[in-house]
Amino acid sequence: MKKLSKSGLAAALLAALTWLPMQAHAGLFDDDEARKALLDLRAKVEAMRIEMNARLDTKSDKSAALDMVTQNENTMQELNKLRGQIEVLQNELSNAQKRQKDFYVDLDTRLRKLEPREVTVDGKAAQVDPSEQKNYDAAMQLFKAGDYKAAGTALADFVRQFPSSVYTPNAQYWLGNAFYAQRDCKSAIAAQLQVLKNYPDSPKAPDAMLNIASCQTELKDKAAKKTLQDLIKQYPESSAAVTAKERLGGK
Incomplete structure (x- = not known):
């Protein structure tokens, strides 16, 4: 059924209003x-x-x-x-x-591991690369463990790879000790002479001379006495000089 809008409804009503008056005039009322x-x-x-x-x-x-x-x-x-x-x-x-x-x-973290860090070795401050530190520590760990042959190889590699490292004088010194521990006095003397030649100001130099004298004594080399005398003369304040004096005094 179609719905009417408001306008349609109004039109219908208007038609009704128009129609009704017409009917009224027709005589109904x-x-x-x-x-x-x-x-x-x-x-x-x-x-x-x-x-x-x-x-x-x-x-x-x-x-x-x-x-x-x-x-x-x-x-x-x-x-x-x-x-x-x-x-x-x-x-x-x-x-x-x-x-x-x-x-x-x-x-x-990785970058920090790659960055050099400052260390103090024998009173000397220096920058050390992580790989440098790692190789030195590994070589010394072998020495402390008593594996002198492997330690000697690792120390020699370190000296070649890091010739300017603050650890190199020590590495060269401990290389001589590794040879001495294997009873290879000739190699021990050669290694310790490198300490004296390249690092004469190193705190390890007096001990290197003492080790040379010890090897010379074992080899029955008369140069041992002169080495001890040179040690006392060059490094008079060192503990190695005290030991050298004791050894000379007993002769």
């Missing part, structure tokens, strides 16, 4: 009765119009309210969907930031 009936009818029509408009407005309001509820529900669904997407993105961003932080921490 006299003038007074017709006028009264017309007024009553107009009042009824007006009341019907108001009631109809109210009903139409109420129905329109309900429809609009229903539409708004539906739109609100759709909007809430979209908001919930967006909220979920935002939470996922926030989680991914947090994970990415954590990975980035871990990466930079790891990178910084």
Whole structure:
């Protein structure tokens, strides 16, 4: 059934109002009765119009309210969907930031391992590369463990690889001791002579001379006495000089 709009309903009512007076003039009522009936009818029509408009407005309001509820529900669904997407993105961003932080921490740690660090050896401060420190420590660990052959090889490699290292005088000295521990006095003397030649100011130089004298004594080399005398003369304040004096005094 086709619904009438407000304008259509008004037109219908207007037609009814027009038709009724015409019928009144046709003789159904006299003038007074017709006028009264017309007024009553107009009042009824007006009341019907108001009631109809109210009903139409109420129905329109309900429809609009229903539409708004539906739109609100759709909007809430979209908001919930967006909220979920935002939470996922926030989680991914947090994970990415954590990975980035871990990466930079790891990178910084690796770079620090590659950076030279300052050490003090025999009262002398110097910059030492990580690989330099690692090789020296490994060679000395072999010596301390009593593996003198492997230690000698590692110390000789260190001297060749790091000739300017602050550890090189010590490495050369301990190389001589590694040979001596293997009872290879000739190699021990040669190694300790390198200490005296290349690092005469090293704190290990007096001990190197004492070790040379010890090897010369074992080889029954008469040069041992002169080596001890030179030791006392060149490094009179050293503990090695004290030992040299004791050895000379016993002869």
